[in-house]
Structures are given as structure tokens and as C-alpha cells.
Amino acid sequence: MPPGTPTPSRHYALLLFADYGHIAPTLGVARELLARGHRVTYVVDERFAPVVTDCGASAVTYTSARGDFYRAADPNPDRLARDGYDLLVDTVRTVYPAALDALAGDPPDVVLYDFETVAAGRVLARVLGAVPVQVCPSHAANEKFSLRAQMWDPGHPLMAEGARVIIGFMGEHGIGLDEMGRYGAEWDTRNLVFLPRAFQIEGDSFDDRFAFVGPTSGEPEPGLWSPPGDGHRVALVSLGTEAGDRGDFFRLCAEAFPPADWHVVMTLGRGSDPAQLGPLPAHVEAHPWLPHPAVLPHADVFVCHAGMGSLMESLSYGTPVVALPTAHELVLSARRLEECRVGRALDRTALTAERLAGTVARLLADPGTPAALAALRDAIRTAGGAPRAADLLETWATQDPATPAAG
Incomplete structure (x- = not known):
């Protein structure tokens, strides 16, 4: 593209876990994309629709079945496994159909998803021919560090049940066992990580598939709070x-x-x-x-x-x-x-x-x-924040969805 040529307007869709801590890190990126003339659509729990629309994005809403995931005062492994399983079922049986119904007539160029919406996000990108991008509001995972292994007991009965749900969902969309390894991995070929590499666990082991852009929020509005002025x-x-x-x-x-x-x-x-x-x-x-x-x-x-x-x-x-x-x-x-x-x-x-x-x-x-x-x-x-994230997304939007990201 010759210098000075305007970037074509693109459509970006986000499928994120129904939690403010997962949505908030992306809002700065959404604002940056919107300011550049792109369109942004969130598929989001109805409780978070005002947060999304306040930044100028569109909201496709559903009612999440999320329980106490991340909110229980003293979560135990059984409760975590149950909530995690219920969340998985919710993403493939509620979130995915809502996203497909809303976006099939206006397909996005890029689908962004997170750790908890892996199956729905990747399948949606495949079905709609969009570029899949995994976003990481917390630590990313790669071949050396597994966040999944830190959180889930692989021997818990619900893990096997969850695997059956994923295999069935993938099979419904023509994804065979030979492809499921790629669709079930903890990372994608393009990953936006909202922390600096210096804070990432095993940060030096992550390659160019991972862009550590850091937090993307801007400065707060002035006058929201002032120190008491007593020197304490x-x-x-x-x-x-x-x-x-x-x-x-x-x-x-x-x-x-x-x-x-x-x-x-x-x-x-x-x-x-x-x-x-x-x-x-x-x-x-x-x-x-x-x-x-x-x-x-x-x-x-x-x-x-x-x-x-x-x-x-x-x-x-x-x-x-x-x-x-x-x-x-x-x-x-x-x-x-x-x-x-x-x-x-x-x-x-x-x-x-x-x-x-x-x-x-x-x-x-x-x-x-x-x-x-x-x-x-x-x-x-110096990680780059929202402007760097938007730059990368504009580049990735032009790539073949099946091709690994460049650099």
C-alpha cells in the first residue's frame, strides 16, 4: 500500500468472558480502532453492554450463565471445575449462536477472544472466514508455561466431560480430530497480551506470536479524586x-x-x-x-x-x-x-x-x-498500549486466517 493511502475500514468482533476484568483491557483498543474509522462489535453479557456502548462500540447481548467463577470468597477445586464446565457449555450453546446469528450477515475481518471463549471464538472465526486473535488479560501461555495446568485438575471428572463437549462442538462445524489440537491449544498464532513481557511468567520464552502491548487504558478524567492535603x-x-x-x-x-x-x-x-x-x-x-x-x-x-x-x-x-x-x-x-x-x-x-x-x-x-x-x-x-495493539490488528486483518502472523 503506497504511503499516505488510508487504511480500509475493517470490522472487529470480540467474544470475551463475562467479567469486567476481561472486558476492560480491550476498551482502549476498541476506542483506538474506532478513532481510526473501523467498526467494533462486542458479543457481551447484557450487564456489560453499557460499558461497551459508552466507548462507541456496538453490543450484541446475551444473558450469561456464569456463576461465582472468580467471585467466590474461598473457591474450592470442585466449585471451580463446575463453574468452568458450566462456562464452557455457555460459550458454545449460548454465546456462539448469538454471535453467529448477529454477525453472519456482517462478517468481521477479525475475531478476538480470550482464554475462556477459545472454542466459540476460534470456530466463529473459521465459519465466518475471519482472522482469529487471542487476547490475554492475564498471563499468556505457550509451550513452556501453561496457565490451564495451573488452574485445572486434569484428573477431575468434569475435565473429561468438558473435552467431550468441545469435541462435539468442533465436530458439528466440520473440525475433525486431526485439527482439534490446533483448535484446542492455549494460544493462537496471533496473541495480544495486556501486560509487559517483564511481568509475564517465563517471559523470555515467548516468541513473535505474542505481542506484549501492556495495559491500554488512558489517563483518568481530571477531578475524580484529590488527596486530602494533610501530608499523610x-x-x-x-x-x-x-x-x-x-x-x-x-x-x-x-x-x-x-x-x-x-x-x-x-x-x-x-x-x-x-x-x-x-x-x-x-x-x-x-x-x-x-x-x-x-x-x-x-x-x-x-x-x-x-x-x-x-x-x-x-x-x-x-x-x-x-x-x-x-x-x-x-x-x-x-x-x-x-x-x-x-x-x-x-x-x-x-x-x-x-x-x-x-x-x-x-x-x-x-x-x-x-x-x-x-x-x-x-x-x-514502552510496551505500546492501545496504539500498538491497533497497529497490529490492522496488519493482521489483511492476512490469510490460516497463515501464521508475520513478526
């Missing part, structure tokens, strides 16, 4: 957008930060009621939700559940993290914080105010923390 340190505390009722945890955090030294900002989860916490000390403010980038530039520490969106926001501003993961890949991310010397991990089941206070003090006193934070912040800021 600021602690931000959150368990994510869908944390649910964790009143005991938040009250414990209020005790861990003494009013003589700290001002504490808490975000309790969308739809929560701060009044349910009861009276709070004067140095603590609680919000149902507040965009964390409004607070993080002023924060000395972030106490959170180790969700990747929260971690990337915090590390983008050079704010150290005390992570309190429950299960799933959150434990791996918390461990990675410690390996990178930018945070500490704590067991939430044995948490006390004294232990949290001591961990924060040791983290902030560690002489290696500032340099490690600066290095990771620079890695995030």
Missing part, C-alpha cells in the same frame, strides 16, 4: 470491581493504617453500599467504585486481590502492591510481584491488621523497591 501517606484498598461483601476485610484494613500517618481510600465493588461497613474512622473513605488511576498517582501502596487489571494500573504509576489473592491465576500474579520486587503477597485466610501493617512497612522500607518499580513502570509505558 495514601493507601488504596480494593478487591476488584465484583468483590461482593467483604466487610470484615475492609474493616481490618482500616485498622491496619493508623490515622496519624495514613489516609485510606477503599473501593468496595460495583453495586456495594459503603453504609454496610458501619461507621468508619475519619481517615478512611469508602466508595462503591472509583477509577483507581484517579488515586494511584497519589498512593504510597495499593492493597488488592492481585487481579491483573489492578496490578497493571498500580505498576503503571509506580505504586507498590500488597496482594491478597484467593485462587486461580491470582496466586501466580501475586508471586510474580514478589519475584519482580514490586510487591508482597499475603494469605488472606490468616490476615490480621498487624500482619498487613508489618508487610506494608517492610515493602516500603525495602531499598530495592523504588528501582524495581521504575523499571517495570518503564516497561509498561
